[in-house]
Amino acid sequence: MSATQLPAAGSRVLLLEGIHPDARTLLESAGCEVTALxxxxxxxELIEAAAGYHLLGIRSKTQVTEKALTELPELVAIGxxxxxxxxxxxxxxxxxxxAVFNAPFSNTRSVxxxxxxxxxxxxRRLTEKNASMHEGAWDKSAAGLHEGRGRTLxxxxxxxxxxxxxxxxxxxxxxxxxxxxxDRLALGNARAVNTLEELLTLADVVTLHVDGRAGNNxxxxxxxxxxxxxxxxxxxLSRGFVVDQEALGRHLDSGHxxxxxxxxxxxxxKARGDRFVSPLQGKKNVILTPHIGGSTxxxxxxxxxxxxxxxxxxxxxxxxx
Numbered sequence: 001m002s003a004t005q006l007p008a009a010g011s012r013v014l015l016l017e018g019i020h021p022d023a024r025t026l027l028e029s030a031g032c033e034v035t036a037l038x039x040x041x042x043x044x045e046l047i048e049a050a051a052g053y054h055l056l057g058i059r060s061k062t063q064v065t066e067k068a069l070t071e072l073p074e075l076v077a078i079g080x081x082x083x084x085x086x087x088x089x090x091x092x093x094x095x096x097x098x099a100v101f102n103a104p105f106s107n108t109r110s111v112x113x114x115x116x117x118x119x120x121x122x123x124r125r126l127t128e129k130n131a132s133m134h135e136g137a138w139d140k141s142a143a144g145l146h147e148g149r150g151r152t153l154x155x156x157x158x159x160x161x162x163x164x165x166x167x168x169x170x171x172x173x174x175x176x177x178x179x180x181x182x183d184r185l186a187l188g189n190a191r192a193v194n195t196l197e198e199l200l201t202l203a204d205v206v207t208l209h210v211d212g213r214a215g216n217n218x219x220x221x222x223x224x225x226x227x228x229x230x231x232x233x234x235x236x237l238s239r240g241f242v243v244d245q246e247a248l249g250r251h252l253d254s255g256h257x258x259x260x261x262x263x264x265x266x267x268x269x270k271a272r273g274d275r276f277v278s279p280l281q282g283k284k285n286v287i288l289t290p291h292i293g294g295s296t297x298x299x300x301x302x303x304x305x306x307x308x309x310x311x312x313x314x315x316x317x318x319x320x321x
Contacts, residue, residue, distance in 0.1 A: 014050050016041060017059035019081050020304030027308050039271035047071045057081055057307065060291065061268060066092035079307040082294060083107060086212025101310040105160055106302040107294030111237055112164045114293050116172070118261035119205055122233050123148050125285055149173030154203025156196065157210040157238065158184040165207070166190045177202055200227040207235040210242055222247040231258045237293045240264040249279045252286060259285035263293045
């Protein structure tokens with residue numbers, strides 16, 4: 001990537017949420033003035049911190065609202081160093097001439113590998129075996145432990161992540177079904193089903209990979225968990241607000257579901273080290289991870305180099321208010 005592809009010298013750039021240092025290096029090499037913070041910011045904090053900046057870089061937690069956009073008249077572009085853009089009011093940004101860029105492919109492989117690792121960990125109940133060993137118990141038994149091979153994986157959302165997961169899961173020996181509201185080409189031997197309900201009744205493992213549109217709020221709740229097969233597993237590595245976590249907890253406690261892996265939550269701490277609370281804590285065969293689906297050094301380095309190259313090199317001196 002050459003410096004001529006990067007924003008113009010003198011641009012002021014604010015990077016939030018611990019964006020990979022390669023982004024700062026690239027921007028500074030083009031003569032930009034860069035400020036980098038490790039945490040997310042709420043609306044009031046963002047308005048104060050980003051005043052006078054031309055470019056804003058965020059990940060998934062910082063919400064860029066219509067009010068923030070109105071109060072930041074010098075802002076001309078936002079780089080979402082992640083897959084989604086639902087944390088940005090896109091309509092308000094468009095109305096004010098603020099360009100928005102994201103990285104829809106850079107961390108998909110990392111998310112897929114985490115999903116596969118969690119499927120294997122749950123089918124073998126590795127977290128429970130590990131906890132027992134650390135407590136001094138030698139629990140050598142095959143009871144309740146299974147191979148992934150031969151089991152049916154149901155993928156809800158067959159986009160960039162869902163399709164990659166489909167191919168790798170087949171290589172593991174799983175049968176793959178998928179449901180998507182859009183027409184999608186099935187890869188390998190994967191098979192599309194007509195309804196979500198059909199998928200839930202057939203799958204041994206259900207994994208969500210839907211986008212962050214407002215219509216997906218509370219997309220998966222009591223009725224959907226009730227339709228899942230007894231003893232099945234559930235994963236959500238998409239958006240926290242799409243799942244009713246209280247309902248998930250009830251179905252885990254009752255034994256209807258045998259395990260769950262959750263990487264995203266309706267309310268997430270703003271910064272590393274902040275206290276985290278969830279109704280799913282302390283449950284057996286439940287894997288909780290702190291929104292690290294795309295958090296590998298490889299993915300973040302790729303994103304850190306990709307997004308700056310998409311930001312505009314020139315812009316008008318004023319934009320619509």
